[in-house]
Amino acid sequence: MYNPMLLFKAPEVNPINHKARSIPGLNPINMYGRVWFFSWFGFLIAFWSWYAFPPLLTVTISKDLKMTNTDVLNSNIVSLVATLFVRLVAGPACDLIGPRLTFVGCLLVGAIPTFLAGTAYSIGQLMAVRFFVGILGGSFVPCQVWSTGFFDKNIVGTSNAFVAGFGNAGGGITYFLMPAIFDSLVHRQHLTAHTAWRVAFIVPGICICAVAVAMLLLCDDTPTGKWADRHLAAQQNLAAHGIRESIVDAPTGILANEKNTAASSRSGSTSPAPVGEKVFEAGDRRPSKYADHEAQMPEQAMLETARGEVIVKPSWKEMLKIFISPQTLVCAVGYFNSFGAELAINSILGKYYLHQFPKMGQTSTGKWAAMFGLLNVAFRPAGGLIADWLYQKTGSVWSKRIWLTTLAVITGVFLVIIGVLDPKDQSTLFGLIAGMAFFLEAGNGANFAYVPHVYPQANGIVSGFTGACGNLGGIVYAIVFRYHGTNYANAIWIIGVMSIAMNLAVCWVKPFPKGQIGGH
Template sequence: MEREIANSHPGQTGEHKFQWSSLWKKAEVNPLNGKSFTFPIFRFWDMYSTTFWLATLGFFVAFLSWFAFSPLVPEAVRDDLGLSPAEVVNSNLAALGGTAIVRLIAGPACDRYGPRKVMAGLLILGAIPSGLAALVTNIGQLEAVRFFISILGGTFVPTQAWTTTFFDKSIVGTANAFAGGWGNLGGGVTVAVMIGLYERFIHSGLSPHMAWRVCFPSVPVPCLLLVAGMVLLLGRDHPAGKWANRHQLSGSTVAVLQGQPVNLDADEMAAQERIDSDKEKAPVPPLGSQHHGRSDPTASNMVASVDIAQSEPLTLKTLLPILADLRVWMCFVCYLLTFGLETALDAGLPGLINTLFASSTFNHVDAAYAASTYGLLNIFARPVGGIIADMLYSRFGLKAKVWWLLGTALSQGVAMIGLGMYINYSNATLGGVIGFIVLIATTGFAANGACYAVYGHLRPKNIGAVAGLVGAGGNIGGLFYTLIFRYQPGVRVPPTATSAGSNTLGTKFWISGVVNFVGVLPFFFVGLGDAV
């Protein structure tokens, strides 16, 4: 009976076939865990679609607000507060510092209280310092406000935990990557939004001193509070309903597997009838048979480790194995190196491009819009990373997912080395720099999407805790890269009649690229253990 149920429905072993109609048809649900095999993002009233969009929207407004300072600091905020270059970098560091702490807390909180409540709570908390941004008058206050605004970066954890709770392992990479990628678009959109607002307020007669301040209560604060309200009113904790009911689905499944009587609701009865019908149509493969290039694990192991696993509160007993798991640290390091770079570049690219190409026809506003190219690439690169990860998993198994993660992360390092060398040793153009930025974004964001697809396989009973640890790695990486940028700022000496000039602005990139490459390489030799 165990083996029949575990093998009778496509998708439980990663083979569920994608159909375009699944984007708008009713979700096909795995009766073992209540998660969706499909990705019905256009069936907005379906709870799986609603959850996806609320998680994505929460992440989007969080990133829009988190990085709202970045396009304004290089000129407006710097000039108004009289900041030195070192103080600008320090404020960028402060904008990353709080997130790592919050993500470590948010992970266990998701496992205990559910990701929906954690998401809403973080959005509301982040709205407070966002509103206080208008009162900043010196560098100390700026660093404090940006530190507390970075609470919003913690929304990564409930976003990923929420979608992982609603989507089956055969599609979770796609769901997580779309939610993460489209949510991260906020980091690119905020450039156009905040600069556009700033310019509008200037043209309407406000002084620069007032214009940048009014931007924060005008957009970030209302967006955060509105979406927090939507999450609380329209969201659902778990496919079983309330978070406290999350064990009901797996309890019903275990009873069915053991041949015990159980009360099933209408949807569960329909799902069970489909399973019985599938069993009659297809023979059950023998245990240990090869399936799509990988061994088919016993049904009991599969059900126990993945299909009926539900999030459990974190304890010392469960924390220690997580911290000792090299597979978790693999995801941690890959996210540290990829998302870490993203947060550093989101904060630093406008100033870098302005320094490289400032002229009478290219000012800080143009530099900010050029820099936004990087963040806007989230619209496709992260989803592609997750989609390809799920395709590889369907065809070749989990190891292919992991190799895709490591390969894309490694490629980002190579692209960064290339950008550094290009800036230092050639007559760099804006088009050439943006070309390298596109390459860095595509490889790095795809690695982010692949990371979202992998981590849920490792310790399914502690999804939130693992997501929190991996997410914290991203912000530790942001601090790490920002420090490299600070201590290797480089200089650009234009050519003159007697000198060829020099440029060392690319040094920080090739150094970061080497660290990236060396950091990823050892994880090609880490085994997957019991992950399926």
């Protein structure tokens, strides 16, 4: 049974990679709790700003810039294009310079167009602003890679699902925050609607910058310190537990130092270690400075962890190999249909509700549309929690894969039902959307519970490619909505059919690439 005190206590850690085996989510003093908080909060702020336009586009911005429904849908598509490219770049960047700096970079660069949102006075200018604001959507990749780097495989699915779920809730929160900020500026500051919506974007811009600075000052790259030292830390941890074998791609200085230490021991020499390098003798089991206590692991498990899960510097050849791997394709297809559908539906849901129930008005339909995004707080974590539970019960990654495919198929069935019925009754439509949201958003969580098992030594590349394909799905499905105009129901059932077909087409792929070390 789950112990609630684990939310407050310093976690038990893996003795080799020092990843936590529980989530101290309510302990910001602890390093793991602090990183976990900023992983989800940073993504929530980014998502809020990324999706700050749709709540005001329905009426206010459209009226101000004289936009047609087609213009609005086109702007939704444009907002996803930049994110697609940023996620492809952010993945390798996470493996090269670390997820924390990549995360901070996405936030600070994305803050610039956020501040400039109010300078859009034409449809073309709005398109340009929304394109560059899309940079913020790329922060999802370092969010997931950072979480994966701090939490071990027994809990990583839960961690990734929670940080992404809480972060995705920014897509729902924005439907409350942006209209509230706009209304406050109009009614309390007496600004015109033309000016108020422009000033409103300054608020998320300030929040983005504050969070980015806090990440720089308060958080760590890895559980063992600097990103550049991650190989050194793993090699030293092996030596501290009496294991002298080297890990894959460890820096040559470490291996040379290991050999020199061994030679010195045989000759009786007491030559000092190179400056800046801490040498552990075989059998040295002094307590780790990185955690209060460690779990016990067999020697072979320690070697597999070090060799298989220490991130290596990406090369173009390795990147291409990973991109075309069937296992990566499974992750990509799953996210194309789950997160891609979520992005496209989230962009039109307010307008769909207004089309079905025009008497509700922009504010009421916006609040109901917000619920779709806010349900991520519970539904996406549920997908990861159940995936981890299945993995712990079965000991097989196949259980995560079967769960992922099941969620995708049921999501597709719900979408087909919504599209075919096109309900005109509020309770029916809202209920079906909520039911669909569970399986759709749980699928997002289940996907990134599986991603850390695939090429764990290149987790950034897999995460980046998967995340980018989620955005590609958002673009494709936004285009489907674009060419069906106000016939939203027709587009929805088409998306459902595509989701079922694509996920069933890859369900046969084995969970691991042949010969993979680590991730099991």
